[in-house]
Amino acid sequence: MTTQDTIVALATPSGNGAIGIIRVSGPEAIIISEQVFNAKSKKALSTLNSHTVHLGEISDGERIIDEALTTIFKGQRSYTGEPTVEFSCHGSHFILTEVIQLLINKGCRVANAGEFTMRAFLNGKMDLSQAEAVADLIASDNAASHQLAMQQMRGGFTNQLKTLRQELLDFASLIELELDFSEEDVEFANREQFKGLVTKIEKILKQLIDSFAVGNVLKKGIPVAIVGEPNVGKSTLLNAFLNEERAIVSDIAGTTRDTIEDEIAINGIGFRFIDTAGIRETQDQIEGLGIQRTFEKIKQSQIVIRLIDSLKLFENDKAEINLENLKKEINDLQLKFPDQAFILIANKVDQLSINQKELILTFFPNIKFIAAKQNLGIENLKQSLVDLVDTGALHSQDAIVTNARHYSALQAALKEINEVQQGLNEGLTTDLLAIDVRQALYHFGEITGEVTNDELLGNIFANFCIGK
Ligand SMILES: Nc1nc2c(c(=O)[nH]1)N(C=O)[C@@H](CNc1ccc(C(=O)N[C@@H](CCC(=O)O)C(=O)O)cc1)CN2
Numbered sequence: 001m002t003t004q005d006t007i008v009a010l011a012t013p014s015g016n017g018a019i020g021i022i023r024v025s026g027p028e029a030i031i032i033s034e035q036v037f038n039a040k041s042k043k044a045l046s047t048l049n050s051h052t053v054h055l056g057e058i059s060d061g062e063r064i065i066d067e068a069l070t071t072i073f074k075g076q077r078s079y080t081g082e083p084t085v086e087f088s089c090h091g092s093h094f095i096l097t098e099v100i101q102l103l104i105n106k107g108c109r110v111a112n113a114g115e116f117t118m119r120a121f122l123n124g125k126m127d128l129s130q131a132e133a134v135a136d137l138i139a140s141d142n143a144a145s146h147q148l149a150m151q152q153m154r155g156g157f158t159n160q161l162k163t164l165r166q167e168l169l170d171f172a173s174l175i176e177l178e179l180d181f182s183e184e185d186v187e188f189a190n191r192e193q194f195k196g197l198v199t200k201i202e203k204i205l206k207q208l209i210d211s212f213a214v215g216n217v218l219k220k221g222i223p224v225a226i227v228g229e230p231n232v233g234k235s236t237l238l239n240a241f242l243n244e245e246r247a248i249v250s251d252i253a254g255t256t257r258d259t260i261e262d263e264i265a266i267n268g269i270g271f272r273f274i275d276t277a278g279i280r281e282t283q284d285q286i287e288g289l290g291i292q293r294t295f296e297k298i299k300q301s302q303i304v305i306r307l308i309d310s311l312k313l314f315e316n317d318k319a320e321i322n323l324e325n326l327k328k329e330i331n332d333l334q335l336k337f338p339d340q341a342f343i344l345i346a347n348k349v350d351q352l353s354i355n356q357k358e359l360i361l362t363f364f365p366n367i368k369f370i371a372a373k374q375n376l377g378i379e380n381l382k383q384s385l386v387d388l389v390d391t392g393a394l395h396s397q398d399a400i401v402t403n404a405r406h407y408s409a410l411q412a413a414l415k416e417i418n419e420v421q422q423g424l425n426e427g428l429t430t431d432l433l434a435i436d437v438r439q440a441l442y443h444f445g446e447i448t449g450e451v452t453n454d455e456l457l458g459n460i461f462a463n464f465c466i467g468k
Pocket residue numbers: 021051073076077078079086125
């Protein structure tokens with residue numbers, strides 16, 4: 001991987017702000033920038049101190065393109081770890097395009113997605129997991145995902161991992177030293193101490209692996225499926241949660257055919273609501289497909305809001321039988337989806353008499369009544385959702401893994417650590433033990449980027465936005 005090119009990109013959203021920042025990074029950053037920027041002070045950029053800002057003109061020969069503020073970062077003292085210049089221009093799309101083109105004419109290359117951050121990684125300004133957290137930070141849209149990304153960008157669990165890796169590395173060296181003296185039957189690596197370390201590592205790996213269950217949903221938003229028969233008010237409830245007319249509502253059964261999703265934050269936690277087509281036996285083929293999808297969505301969700309139309313129960317004179325059937329049906333649904341938390345909600349309470357309400361409660365003591373259309377009971381329901389989420393980990397000091405790549409590497413590391421443990425217990429020969437230890441170290445290194453390759457880096461940084 002070469003970092004010889006000097007790269008340029010717009011660092012701010014394209015041409016729709018008051019100011020647009022163009023970033024230039026690489027060995028020639030200051031020399032190239034000097035050719036297009038004239039500071040009001042008449043001083044050449046290369047003579048100015050690092051981390052200083054200068055007013056001046058950007059021009060292509062005689063033609064002035066913009067009056068701009070220019071920041072210089074010298075030597076390795078920058079975000080990327082290489083000479084960097086930032087031009088803070090007027091936010092016109094035309095100006096920004098012209099300035100970038102000018103810089104390209106003077107020898108810059110357009111940066112690839114994530115290339116500035118990739119350079120920061122390659123130049124040792126951050127480890128790989130921190131670089132990945134930069135993308136998460138930019139994508140974060142609620143307090144929980146923001147906090148997780150910030151924690152990881154500032155080192156997160158990798159500091160802990162680096163210490164363990166070093167301790168393991170020290171033992172690996174001792175074990176390998178034993179191999180050099182294999183004739184003499186010496187033991188440099190104290191087996192009991194080594195067992196202690198491996199046990200400690202196992203415990204920490206397990207904790208980190210477990211944290212992913214929480215971390216992953218908090219990062220992505222907790223999926224909540226809203227399900228129930230046609231016309232119970234699922235789309236009305238979605239709209240009430242989102243506080244906007246997101247889904248079409250009508251008194252025609254089968255209005256929602258495709259699932260509709262949208263996210264909001266409640267108490268800083270992201271919830272992704274999924275409005276589904278009504279569940280019922282049907283002859284209609286298109287609606288039938290919608291119902292298939294409802295089951296799919298339940299499977300993908302963490303929480304299921306099972307919505308019922310309270311009025312419907314009393315349409316015929318068999319309320320008790322209807323309630324009995326409902327109870328059975330809900331039991332079946334819970335059995336079919338054991339991993340989901342179910343909340344039972346009775347809608348349209350505005351139309352219900354007190355006696356009817358009490359009858360429902362005798363069958364379902366925990367049921368919650370709402371009137372989605374009148375926005376009644378929605379705040380309570382939001383609180384119930386928050387209560388269902390175990391946010392303990394978020395508020396503790398324990399590290400939380402949010403990245404699927406780290407999760408896989410941790411699992412792989414644990415597997416190897418368990419091999420090492422088994423090897424130690426069974427008195428495995430030193431050469432075989434050494435192999436397992438090296439394997440475990442490899443997976444540790446994958447997370448922080450001590451072990452890496454171009455393809456992996458390409459994959460990670462391709463998901464960044466341009467200019468980052
Ligand atoms: N204008 C601007 N704003 C930005 C960034 C940027 O690159 N440019 N950042 C980009 O994401 C973030 C800030 N991150 C940065 C991290 C390090 C350095 C830096 O200059 N580091 C030097 C000097 C440190 C020091 O003064 O002690 C270094 O690490 O050596 C700059 C920005 C968010 N805001």
